[in-house]
C-alpha cells in the first residue's frame with residue numbers, strides 16, 4: 004500500500020517545485036520519499052503515517068528547546084491574542100534588542116529581520132556602504148543564505164545538489180565575491196596582500212555547519228580578525244546557525260574573537276521566522292533612517308516571532324543549560340564513533356556545543372576538500388537505516404545535526420542502540 008507520505012509527496016510535486024519549499028527537504032541526495040511531519044513534541048516528531056522519530060534536525064537548528072516547548076507556545080499564543088503585526092515599533096522588540104546586546108558583547112546595536120538570508124544580505128550591503136568598497140571574501144562550502152552575492156560555491160542544499168553556484172546569479176555580482184578555502188589563513192593573507200583596499204568584508208561561519216561540520220583550526224579566526232582590522236575591512240561572523248547553539252555568547256564567545264558584525268537567526272526566533280544582524284554602533288549607524296544604507300521589512304520585528312525568541316532566550320540562560328546540551332551532544336557523537344569503531348567501520352563524529360558532524364571517513368575533516376572525500380554512499384545507507392529505526396538525521400551528508408535540551412538519556416541511548424544494530428549488521432556482510 005502506498006504510504007500517506009508518498010501520497011502527499013506525489014500531490015506536492017504537482018503544485019510545488021520538487022514538492023518542497025526548500026531543496027534539501029526533498030531527500031534528493033539520500034533518495035526515497037521525504038517525511039511529511041504532522042506533529043512534534045520535545046525530541047520527537049510524528050510523520051503523516053504516524054511513525055515516531057527522534058529528531059536530530061530540529062527544523063535545521065532553531066528548536067534548541069525541542070518541539071512545542073510549553074513556555075514558547077504560551078508566549079506565542081499570548082502575543083497572537085494581541086494582534087499579529089503592526090508594522091510599527093513594539094516594546095517586545097526593544098526588549099529582545101537589549102537582550103541580544105547584553106548577551107553578545109560585540110553587538111552594540113541590532114536590527115531584526117525575518118530570515119537568515121535577509122540578515123547576511125543586509126550585513127553585506129551595510130559593510131559595503133560603510134567601507135565604500137565592493138569586494139567580499141567568503142569560504143567554499145560556507146552557506147550564508149541565498150542572496151546573489153553569497154550564492155557562490157555555497158554549502159548546504161547548494162552543495163547537496165552539486166550546484167554550489169546558482170544559475171541566475173549575474174556574473175558581475177559573483178565576480179565581486181572572492182571564494183577562499185576554509186581554514187587556510189595563508190590564502191586569506193594573500194588575498195588581502197593583493198586586494199586589501201578593495202575588500203569590504205570577510206563573511207565566515209565561525210564553525211562551518213553547512214558542509215557537514217568543520218571546526219575552525221586554532222588561529223584561523225584570530226588571523227582573519229587581525230587582517231580585517233589591519234586593512235579596514237568588516238569582519239562578519241555568520242552565526243545564524245552557531246548563535247546561541249554553541250554557547251550563550253555564541254561562537255565568538257567560545258573562541259574569544261569579536262567580529263564587527265554578527266548575523267543571527269534560527270535559535271533567536273525559537274522556531275518562528277526571525278533573524279537579526281548587529282554589531283559596532285558606528286557601522287550600524289550607517290543604516291537608514293540614520294544613514295544611507297537602505298534596509299527594511301514589513302514583518303521585521305514581528306511581535307509573535309519576537310515572543311517566541313524571547314521565551315527561548317529566557318530558557319537558554321538557565322544555569323548549566325549549555326554544559327548540559329554539550330554533554331548530551333558529546334554523548335551522542337562519542338557513542339556513535341564508539342559503535343562504529345567496535346565494528347571496524349570508517350566513521351568519526353564530533354560535537355561543538357549543541358551541534359554535531361557525522362563523517363564516513365576515519366579522521367575529522369578540517370577542509371571542504373576533506374568533507375567531499377567522505378563516503379556519501381555509506382552516509383545514505385546509514386541515514387535510511389536509522390530512519391527505519393525511527394531516528395531522523397538531516398537528509399544530506401553535508402549538513403550539521405542538532406541536539407536539543409529535550410534530548411535526554413533515553414533518546415540518546417535509543418539512538419546509540421539503533422546505530423549499534425546497524426553497524427553490527429554491516430560488519431557481518
Ligand code: PMP
Nearest residue numbers: 118119120146147148241243244
Ligand atoms: N547563514 C547560515 C550559517 C545558515 O546556516 C543559514 C541557513 N541554514 C542561513 C545563513 C540562511 O538562513 P535562512 O534559511 O533563515 O534564510
